[in-house]
Amino acid sequence: xxxxxxxxxxxxxxxxxxxxxxxxxxxxxxxxxxxxxxxxxxxxxxxxxxxxxxxxxxxxxxxxxxxxxxxxxxxxxxxxxxxxxxxxxxxxxxxxxxxxxxxxxxxxxxxxxxx
Amino acid sequence: xxxxxxxxxxxxxxxxxxxxxxxxxxxxxxxxxxxxxxxxxxxxxxxxxxxxxxxxxxxxxxxxxxxxxxxxxxxxxxxxxxxxxxxxxxxxxxxxxxxxxxxxxxxxxxxxxx
Numbered sequence: 001x002x003x004x005x006x007x008x009x010x011x012x013x014x015x016x017x018x019x020x021x022x023x024x025x026x027x028x029x030x031x032x033x034x035x036x037x038x039x040x041x042x043x044x045x046x047x048x049x050x051x052x053x054x055x056x057x058x059x060x061x062x063x064x065x066x067x068x069x070x071x072x073x074x075x076x077x078x079x080x081x082x083x084x085x086x087x088x089x090x091x092x093x094x095x096x097x098x099x100x101x102x103x104x105x106x107x108x109x110x111x112x113x114x115x
Numbered sequence: 116x117x118x119x120x121x122x123x124x125x126x127x128x129x130x131x132x133x134x135x136x137x138x139x140x141x142x143x144x145x146x147x148x149x150x151x152x153x154x155x156x157x158x159x160x161x162x163x164x165x166x167x168x169x170x171x172x173x174x175x176x177x178x179x180x181x182x183x184x185x186x187x188x189x190x191x192x193x194x195x196x197x198x199x200x201x202x203x204x205x206x207x208x209x210x211x212x213x214x215x216x217x218x219x220x221x222x223x224x225x226x227x228x229x
Contacts, residue, residue, distance in 0.1 A: 042219050043219040045219075088156075107158055
């Protein structure tokens with residue numbers, strides 16, 4: 001158990017809908033990262049927050065947004081969902097800002113299925 | 116074109132045998148290179164992190180090597196166990212001044228059989 005929690009574990013929804021994925025980092029970790037993993041693309045970095053502020057952006061679509069709250073939990077919002085958004089979404093946390101140099105601890109993931 | 120290529124795509128070995136997984140990259144300059152182990156349906160777990168100046172890093176039965184000149188890294192697993200069955204992912208982290216475009220390999224799927 002990494003100490004990172006994600007909810008829900010599974011999510012099934014229809015195209016055009018909007019969903020929110022939630023992540024609670026390990027106690028004391030200030031950085032939260034979101035990743036998408038699909039069968040054909042592998043793992044892709046979406047976005048990083050550090051202590052409430054957006055720190056780095058990867059291949060995140062404009063239909064997707066995220067935020068980190070004062071209690072350090074984070075939410076990833078996916079809107080106007082398309083079939084291709086079906087994937088595993090992972091959250092990871094680390095202690096420092098990191099520039100990705102420190103160890104990231106991954107949560108168990110949320111499996112999103114868009115029908 | 117993916118800047119991180121892993122080989123083989125999949126591998127089957129007998130329990131107790133050793134194996135080596137390869138990662139070739141074109142990312143330059145880079146900050147560090149990581150190997151992750153990912154069990155099916157679970158989040159990746161960090162095995163090793165190496166900076167560009169390090170040649171080798173061990174974590175139990177896992178040993179990663181890095182040749183920055185040839186832009187190659189390998190992950191050697193010694194005395195494999197059934198629990199080593201997983202996907203192994205190579206990740207190259209670019210120099211922060213070059214942005215945050217993390218480069219993930221697509222992974223090598225390893226199956227250890229009795």
